[in-house]
Amino acid sequence: MENTAVVEVHDLVKRYPGASVRALDGVSVAFGRGSFTAVMGPSGSGKSTLLHCAAGLDRADSGVVRIAGEELSRLREPRLTEARRRRVGFVFQAYNLLDSLSVWHNVLLPQRLAGVRADRGWAEEVLRRVGLAGFERERPSRLSGGQRQRVALARALAGRPEIIFADEPTGALDLASGREVLGLLREAVERTGTAVVMVTHDPAAAAWADRVVFLADGRVVGELAAPTAEAVAGRMTAVSAR
Numbered sequence: 001m002e003n004t005a006v007v008e009v010h011d012l013v014k015r016y017p018g019a020s021v022r023a024l025d026g027v028s029v030a031f032g033r034g035s036f037t038a039v040m041g042p043s044g045s046g047k048s049t050l051l052h053c054a055a056g057l058d059r060a061d062s063g064v065v066r067i068a069g070e071e072l073s074r075l076r077e078p079r080l081t082e083a084r085r086r087r088v089g090f091v092f093q094a095y096n097l098l099d100s101l102s103v104w105h106n107v108l109l110p111q112r113l114a115g116v117r118a119d120r121g122w123a124e125e126v127l128r129r130v131g132l133a134g135f136e137r138e139r140p141s142r143l144s145g146g147q148r149q150r151v152a153l154a155r156a157l158a159g160r161p162e163i164i165f166a167d168e169p170t171g172a173l174d175l176a177s178g179r180e181v182l183g184l185l186r187e188a189v190e191r192t193g194t195a196v197v198m199v200t201h202d203p204a205a206a207a208w209a210d211r212v213v214f215l216a217d218g219r220v221v222g223e224l225a226a227p228t229a230e231a232v233a234g235r236m237t238a239v240s241a242r
């Protein structure tokens with residue numbers, strides 16, 4: 001299961017302009033087909049930066065990112081955008097939904113931009129599973145934070161990407177909605193072999209993953225396989241005390 005990496009990063013280094021420390025300081029990690037990875041670490045440890053670079057939304061200063069074996073730094077626009085649109089789904093807080101479009105058109109937008117024929121039946125099914133059947137015509141601004149997060153998830157799932165990057169997908173949700181979202185991500189992993197990489201601060205959410213990667217000061221400082229919430233919480237305490 002783990003032998004084909006969907007996304008692989010090697011020795012990533014990134015320093016934001018004007019910053020004195022490196023946000024990423026030599027990170028190497030691979031995400032296999034059908035794997036579910038949680039990324040954890042103290043605030044400022046580089047989690048979001050890693051997600052952005054691994055997803056090809058931002059460039060590292062040095063190091064290598066491969067998506068399905070293709071080295072991103074060698075791709076020029078528009079092929080870079082194309083590779084991202086075809087293979088990658090995002091559930092990012094900063095990745096806003098467009099309020100000029102209905103829920104339905106937001107969900108189908110990535111496929112439209114990628115120029116592929118939208119699978120409308122699957123999009124309907126995905127909206128039903130995230131509990132938003134009947135909301136197709138609504139504008140995102142009329143929905144609650146939790147509902148908007150579920151639209152973002154539906155949008156990511158609708159394109160059947162090879163990998164989904166999710167930055168705190170349950171952060172704004174109540175317990176029940178959070179579990180639903182985690183269940184959907186888990187199902188995408190098991191049923192369709194999608195890889196999921198999820199940043200979270202919540203040990204209970206991380207326990208849905210197969211593996212937890214811990215970051216501190218822009219470096220990978222540990223991993224935990226088959227995580228339980230208790231084991232994750234214990235490791236987090238140790239990582240934060242470093």
Ligand SMILES: Nc1ncnc2c1ncn2[C@@H]1O[C@H](COP(=O)(O)OP(=O)(O)OP(=O)(O)O)[C@@H](O)[C@H]1O
Pocket residue numbers: 016017019021022023041042043044045046047048049050
């Ligand atoms: N746009 C930016 N400009 C300058 N510095 C940044 C920028 N984004 C992040 N940083 C810095 O890079 C480091 C890593 O930030 P990053 O957001 O990746 O951490 P994080 O682990 O996701 O944090 P959090 O849990 O608080 O979201 C931090 O020191 C942060 O201050």
